[in-house]
Amino acid sequence: MDRGTLPPVFALLLAVCCLRPTSLAETVHCDLQPVDAEVTYITSQVSEGCVAQVPNATVEVHILFLESSRELSELELTLQKAQQNGTRPREVLLVLGANKNMLLRLQAPGIALNLAFNPKLIFQGHPGVNTTQLPPFTTKKQFLDWAETKGPIASIAELNDPQSILLRLDQAPRAPSSCNLEPLKDMGHTLEWSPLTPPSVRGCRLEGVPGHKEAHIVRVLPGTEAGPRTVTVKVELRCASGDPDAVLILQGPPYVSWLIDANHNMQIWTTGEYSFKIFPEKNIRGFVLPDTPQGLLGEARRLNASMVASFVELPLASVVSLQAHSCAGRGLQTSPPPVRTTPPKESCNQELLLSLIQPKCSEDVMTVVLKKDLISTLKCTITSLTFSDPRCHAEDRDDQLVLRSAYSSCGMKVTENVVRNEVVVNLLSSSSPQWKKVHCINMDSLSLQLGLFLSPHFLQASNTIELGQQGFVQVSMSPPIPELVLQLDSCHLDLGPDVDTVELIQSQTAKGSCVSLLSPGPAGDVRFSFLLRGYMVPTPTPGTLSCTVALRSRSLSPDVHRTISLRLNIVSPGLPDKGLVLPAVLGITFGAFLIGALLTAALWYIYSHTRPPGKREPVVAVAAPASSESSSTNHSIGSTQSTPCSTSSMA
Helix, strand or coil: CCHHHHHHHHHHHHHHHHHHHHHHHHHCCCCCEECCCEEEEEECEEEEEEECCCCCCCEEEEEEEEECCCCEEEEEEEEECCCCCCCCCCEEEEEEEECCEEEEEEECCCCCEEEEECCCEECCCCCCEEEEECCCCCCHHHHHHHHHCCCCEEEEEEEECEEEEEEECCCCCCCCCCCCCEEEEECCCCEEEEECCCCCCEEEECCCCCCCCEEEEEEECCCCCCCCEEEEEEEEECCCCCCCCEEEEEECCCCEEEEEEECCCCEEEECCEEEECCEEEEEEECCCCCCCHHHHHHHHHHCCCCEEEEEEEECCEEEEEEEECCECCECCCCCCCCCCCCCCCCCCCHHHHHHCCCCEEECCEEEEEEEHHHHHHCCCCEEEEEECCCCCECEEECCEEEEEEECCCCCCEECCCEEEEEEEEEECCCCCCEEEEEEEECCCCCEEEEEEECCCCCCCECCEEECCCEEEEEEEEECCCCCCEEEEEEEEEECCCCCCCEEEEECCEECCCCEEEECCCCCCCEEEEEECCCCCCCCCCEEEEEEEEEEECCCCCCCEEEEEEEEEEEECCCCCCCCCCHHHHHHHHHHHHHHHHHHHHHHHHHHHHHCCHHHCCCCCCCCCCCHHHHHHHHHHHHCCCCCCCCCCCCC
16 A cells, blocks of 8 residues: 555544544434433522622512412422621511412521512411511512512522522622523522422433443533533432442533532543542543433443433533432333323322411410312312311311310310310321321410620629620510510610610611620520610610510411510719719819819919029920820820720720
8 A cells, every 4th residue: 555545544544433422322222211210409590580789788688489380389498697797687578479379488597587478378487587468469570569669689580390499698799789680590609499390310221232331321401601610419329239330421511510429339421520529629530522412322332331221401500419220220111101091099298288287376266277279289188177176176168177266175285375286187088187286375474574684694684784884685585485486576775855766676687786686595585785885875864675576486376576675774884873974074074184274373373473583493394205105195095085886985
């Protein structure tokens, strides 16, 4: 062969080798069918949404539009408190709009939350949360118009079939100043959620490949915004016979890296970079992989996989969990499931049904109401609804079942402050009854105490506080009731008609940097501290400390609010008798100075006019003090000026 023809031949061979994976992918025969593998994921991408910065707002507004395909669903919603970095916490208004009946389970620890929702949302109440029932709005614009009157909007998100949502209240660092809705918005750190409906997971056998090697393919689709991110992939292969011969193929946008947490050894084939949970700092460079389903199936075949045990495509996610039951090809079903000739009988969702049983208490009467449409949606048929005394049956009133009893009948167990009973539900689909414990709280003998203490140990109460002294306030309940939660709504110091009221707590939030909310006491007592400075109280005077407390329980609707007060004596600091006020102290000091100056001048005048003229001594000039002494003296004088929240300040 002529040597001049070698380069074209080598070039042709090289081209054939380079085209080999693509040609394989194009000719792969793989009939993808549903398999029993399970995939769940957490994503920050929503159907429509926006995020904005509202740094100077006293109330920040978040709006969630919840679109459900089911007549009744359950949602877990968690709000995560923002890092304040020295600033006082802000009040949060969360607006929820649901298109179908949705039972809300809410967690919002340490957050002053106001919750507004439309009638489709079922919320049984939560300690520390103020609720507002919205009119039956039918459009997004009506929700937005209402919310804009309450404060600046920090985030909006529309979610389809959400199962759980995590909403973080931190300010988004690079967000605009206004919230403008965008389709397929990546909410970033602000919001993450997981869907109720799992994604479709499919599998197939690769024809012509011997052996039992299985491939698991996860394809993450690109989002609307490109930026570096890490996707955590948790893989659990349930194989009792030991480690399967498996390969994990992860394909995603080039800016995605992978953190892999697997319970079996397997071959890893990814785009971008990847690391393992046990060695997260060691990044391994991946490969260039096809970005089509057929191309990824061809890649699995090129890696000698005889079957694709799972193949799933997901939106841009932060966490992906894969659980596969097949081992080396055993248990994989590539044919469609048989078609049922009769539809399966749907069973009653007893857990959701029992969660709807929440008593309402008023005027020594306990009432339980169940709406018939919700019972029907849960596929439940109630044959009887009673208290523990089976003679107390629920009444059938048009569209609802009403179970009602006074505290003195129907098997009520009455203690000093709590009335307890049990609701018994008999269902057509169950041979045994379902029981739900319920209770009401008797508020008549309950008392609240407001105390002022001068140390954080809360040992000895006092009714006198000095200007510049830190006070510690405690609200306690007697007797303590575990089912009842105290929530401090507001506190203020009233100094009389001629002086402005000093606001300490407003809307469960500390007002200013001199007021701090403290951890509850051992018995659930509510506590806070404040520093009384001179600019707050210009003249020491008697005052009244008043606090409004909300008593919250699942059985109380609405919350019970009570106001308690305490008379205080506000005095000047550092005086034994505590009787002199600040103007008197200043007047005495100035008078003493003036008398001293006049006496000195008079003595000098007498001395200069009574000496013999010939014995007058020359006047000696006194040198000015050194600059360092002067500055030191000035600094010493200046150090008595007030500083923010200084306990030694005289203001």
